[in-house]
Amino acid sequence: IVTQPANQEMDAGTSATLSVAATATTSATNALKYQWRFQGNDIPGAIRSTYTIAAVQGPDAGEYRVVVSDWYGSQSVTSRTATLQVDVPAFGSNSPPIILVQPPSQYANAGDDVLVTVQAIGTPALAYQWRKAGADLTDGGNISGATSSSLALTGVTPTNAGAYTVVITNAFGARTSTPAILTLNDPLAQAVIVESRVGGGFLNSDPPYKEFGTWLDSFIKSSAAGLSGTGSRFSHEGTPSFRVRPALRPGETYSVEITHASSASLSTNIVVSITQSNCSGLPATTTAFQASDPNVWKSVGTLTMDPGQAVPEITFSYLSGLLTPGIGRFYADAVRFVNLSEPCLGGLPQLPTVNGPLATGQTFVNVPNVSAAAVVVTVYADGVAIGQKNVGIAAGVNMVPTAPLVKGQLITATQTDSAGQESCRPLAGPKVGGGANPRLRLSLSIRQNPTLTGPIGANGGTPDVPLKFLGATGEVGGGFATAPVGGKVIQPSTCWQTVTFLRGLDPAHPVDPSYAWSDSDGTNAILGDFGILESLALT
Incomplete structure (x- = not known):
């Protein structure tokens, strides 16, 4: 530290700026970080060499220090204490507003x-x-x-x-x-959502949200359903954590989910620990904060509220994995609590499931087992209504138009009778997949080895000898190591399928005509003593 922050005495309502000047002596530390503290506690967002209070008031008076560290946190130094004194005029004299x-x-x-x-x-x-x-x-x-x-x-x-x-x-x-x-807290609400930043980009308050450690603002925001805030928060150093304290219903069970946006800066292998009070049931750790599956609600687990308790305390803390600037961030965007104990009015029977498979982007859901007495059929994604049919309902299967489905959503449905009584919503249902699985064409590539006397490795050793394809009808462009054309078409299935590659006639296994040799040198055979297995080609 070259210049320490100075003591200041300011009139209430005026602006006060604390500053520090620091330098680094090695290339490893010339990118400096700052964290200002007030009365020994970190000031959220005060991470520059200066810290300004736009209009100081009596509660701002006290001791300020700043911790200066290199970017990786391996070296740090703490400044001397700077005392801010705020002169508050006696009530009754001319004075600016003071919030008590x-x-x-x-x-x-x-x-x-x-x-x-x-x-x-x-x-x-x-x-x-x-x-x-x-x-x-x-x-x-x-x-x-x-x-x-x-x-x-x-x-x-x-x-x-x-x-x-x-x-x-x-x-x-x-x-x-x-x-x-x-x-x-709508008594009929299916979900309670806690966001790190609310409308206008403001940091959410406690309750329901509180951070520990160093956290920063991010402009990225998940596009998952139900969010209204602006941006999110992230940390990439130390052992950061955040706590949520939503208002829930005593004794009831909730699915707990988190979401984050898509960014290359998210940690790909972060593991987060979970502590809980006033409730039970959540796992001790979760991998839900990892970069995979952005912009959807990702399951953490379920919790059951303790009797007589309406506010759980759940803390998510960094435990292990990549946590580093730029490529290993721990993001806190939003946590959702979906009520799985929702009371229902009875009436028509609960619908056990909906028909799958369900694909991303699909805009309808087929709902079976609908009663002839139903006047409304409603489809839910993760507990939130996304579609409804109230005209032309028939007993049996009904196609319900919906908002586009998103991969990972849990889909359920209810039916409502003419008295307005909605059936109980199931606790489980099929999840939305990424779309229909593609068909595959299979062929086997063999590298010809005409001169050597034995196998010499996975790549056949010599790069300029032909590849022969078993189970293909040709090659793209011919020549060496080109892609096969044709082959045996395999349809997606829920069952295991066996593919047998035959070089020649076998009385016990007739040759499939599509499984012929294809080669680029016209020999239609493997020359020499060995054919080195290269790969299974999937096209």
């Missing part, structure tokens, strides 16, 4: 009345402007108090869920609150 109590995040059921309140002081009188996802709110509909210290939402609906902030101003300054996240 930030508006808290809340959970609510659909139809509840919600009050979001901030406590602030300052003179002259304060003006308030509430915002949702960065846009100013006005009174109207179920919103009132948009320009007061308390925002009232009457009979909340899913459109009211999101991030709320309030801008407080007077003649001497302005102050914006931290986001207050309103999450709706």
Whole structure:
């Protein structure tokens, strides 16, 4: 460290910037990283050589230090303490707004009345402007108090869920609150989703989301169904972890799933440990955070809530695998909890399954065993409705139009009678595959070895001798090591299939006409004593 951060004394409401200057002495460490700390705790996102507080307030006063390290974390040094003193005018004198109590995040059921309140002081009188996802709110509909210290939402609906902030101003300054996240717990909701970043790119608050270690913002975002936030979070050093605390229903069982976007920066072999409280059933580790299968919901396991407990605490922590800048990131995007204990009203029988196979991009699902009394058939993907049929329903199999299916989704269906009673949704069903398996043409390549006296290795040794194909009708272009044409066509099947390659006539096994020799030198035979097995050609 060349220049240490300096002590500062600032008036409340003014901007304060702490800075450090550092250098490295070797090429291995000339890319430096910074992590500012306040009162001994890491400040999220404070990872540059300067740290600015736009409008300091009394709670910002205290001791600040910065840890400077090389990019790989093998060397680090901690600065001296810089003390920030904030002079807060006595209440009653001219002073900018000071937020005493930030508006808290809340959970609510659909139809509840919600009050979001901030406590602030300052003179002259304060003006308030509430915002949702960065846009100013006005009174109207179920919103009132948009320009007061308390925002009232009457009979909340899913459109009211999101991030709320309030801008407080007077003649001497302005102050914006931290986001207050309103999450709706619809009693009939199939899924509860916790995202690392919410609308507007704000870091989600605790509850339901909290990070430990060094995490950074990422612009990439999964396109899995049900997400509304902007971007995600990632870590690539140390032993990072994050915790989720959603509001669930006591005693009920949930499928736990995670999702991430597609990026070459994701770790391909990361293993994450899981700790849980107020619930049970999740595995001790998961590989779901690995780079494979992006943009879909990936199963972690199931949990059952403890009786009387409505908020589980689940922590995902880096355990092993590649964790390094650029190519080994641990991404925290979103965690979904799908209720598997959803109460149903009875009525018509539960539909046991849907007909497969199901392919990515398919826009319909065939639902069998539908009752003649059904007036609605609904198809679900991972517990979320994606299609419905309510006209022309007949007993037996019904084709239900759906949104395009996505590989890895779990597909189930329900039927509803004329009284509006929906049958229970099954806990299991077929998963969507990547599409129809292709047909294969099989042939066997043999490399001619006319001069040597014995096998000399997998590649036949000499590169300029012909390949002979058994089970092909020709070669692309002829010559050496060219691809075969034709061959035995194998259709995809759920059964094992046997292919026998015959060089000549065998009384016990008649020759399949498609299994003839094909060669480029016209000899139609392998010259010499040995033919070296090269490969099984699949085309």
